[in-house]
Amino acid sequence: MRVVYTGGEGEITEKKSHFIATVKPVQSEEEAVAFINETKKKYWDARHNCSAFVIGERQELTRCSDDGEPAQTAGRPMLDVLLREKITDVAVVVTRYFGGVLLGTGGLVRAYQAATQAGLAASRLIEKCKGQQLLVHTDYNGLGKLQYLFGQKHTVILDTAYEADVTMIILVPAEQKEILPKEIIELTNGSAGLEWGKTCVYALIDKEVVFF
Known part of the structure; x- marks a missing residue:
């Protein structure tokens, strides 16, 4: 299993919107939800706090949320990164501070995936x-x-x-x-x-x- 040993935080900026990806290892859905809620409180003034998590040896439990972004433009692309990288027992929240410029559907997908990858790059991944x-x-x-x-x-x-x-x-x-x-x-x-x-x-x- 590929898992996060220590979480991290990565940031990107896309057309004046600022994205902050926070990554944390989790062992249960309850732990993932608690982390997501905690991150939302931390970044309460952000426009969006989109999330995705994967749990289980075979990545059997997955959840994602667009948190107000257009459907399938944030949470699902974030989840796709985790599944593609074959990482489990992990939760990611990408916080977006809107910069006033619309990114469009494709731009949002790319931005949320890039932010997720930046968060993973700032974390330590190991093979169990x-x-x-x-x-x-x-x-x-x-x-x-x-x-x-x-x-x-x-x-x-x-x-x-x-x-x-x-x-x-x-x-x-x-x-x-x-x-x-x-x-x-x-x-x-x-x-x-x-x-x-x-x-x-x-x-x-x-x-x-x-x-x-």
Whole structure:
């Protein structure tokens, strides 16, 4: 899942109208609605506070509002940006201070989409991944081979315990759950012991693993 880790605020100006896009991560419709209402209060003197939000692993819950702009010229174009970028669990409010020049239907669509993109650009986006921890028990002869394999596959090593043998805890992405254990067994000629741990949702942020 592609989500917003930290929200941001982006601005554009189009024919004297000023657009402010405020982006925030949300987990529920109630949270999204509260954020939209809060932003409307903040920018109470603006002509429009249009909004869109997407929630759910498969982007299954979507809502949008034109807030007084001509139908389909604000909220829906904003929502289309979020869907196209495959972002979920996010809400966006684009505030418009009218500059006295009409933009026309096409101009409004382009302006609200550009503002939404500016808001996303000012935010931090991350990829949430599903995975499972795997405990790998090996002797010291197999350690170097496994370290090389994990380096090649960019496998995250969460912990390593050096005792009579070596125990490594690695993070296996869901898409590697079938193939990686087989590669470990092959590489160590069947001598490595494998024990599945807990499943998790995680992201790599600044090369550090963050669990959700």
